[in-house]
Amino acid sequence: WETTLDTEARTLLQVRVNHGDEADEVFSTLMGDVVEPRREFIQKNALNVRTLDA
Incomplete structure (x- = not known):
């Protein structure tokens, strides 16, 4: 039960x-599945990230 299945430890939002x-x-x-639009999105928006791994 040391996973997200543990009802005592998990948080549902x-x-x-x-x-x-x-x-x-x-x-x-x-x-x-198409890489190019994803790459373009990331390059365009990378500097606007405020909460990465928060």
């Missing part, structure tokens, strides 16, 4: 998506 179409487009870009 509810996530709300306000702009579903925009979120879907970003998700598809980052998780899709």
Whole structure:
């Protein structure tokens, strides 16, 4: 039980998506099979990251 399955140790958070179409487009870009759009997105937005591994 030393995993996220341990009900005493895990934290569940509810996530709300306000702009579903925009979120879907970003998700598809980052998780899709085509590398170039992902690379472009990362290069364009890398300096705007505020909470990496927070």
